[in-house]
Amino acid sequence: MGIEILAQEFGPERDQAMAGPLGLFVTVFLVVVTIFLIRGMNKHVRRLNERVAREAAAEAAAAADDDKPRA
Template sequence: MGTFAVNNFGDTRSGGLAGPMGLLVIVLLCIATVLLIRNMNKRLRRLPDSFSSPEQTQREAEIARLNADLDRPAAGTTPRNVEQPRSVTPDEGTEDEVTADNTEGDVASADRDERHI
């Protein structure tokens, strides 16, 4: 009944490494912090003084995208031979020009046909 506090953790006086290990962790964290601050300062110095407005950036991105679309050949088409003179007739494999047909008569026939929606 006389002992209220019992040391169940062993002898803390001999061979204790908690103090030196804690000091080592703190020193390593300080070194890492100093290196990170130096690196961030270098990166911040490289940034420009001011950035362009979001509208200007969006406009430049749209122009770059449109230029890339113009430079890329359309899907399914072969690039035209630029060196070929324009007075030469096209190859036999090319299609003729497509012309639009008037479809007004189709609307009238669709109204009379019950099956066609």
């Protein structure tokens, strides 16, 4: 009997504790925004890797040109 009284005094009732449609909307919105952020960041990282590779190739070509003897 003491446990029932303690449980009734603690926390909101079940209908007050349930998430409503607003909670669902916020959760779905956050998931969608996170997906778009991840996709956008992947594009930026991919472009950065390509640019670094191009710059490294250009530096290697310039270094190879400098090493050639000139006539």
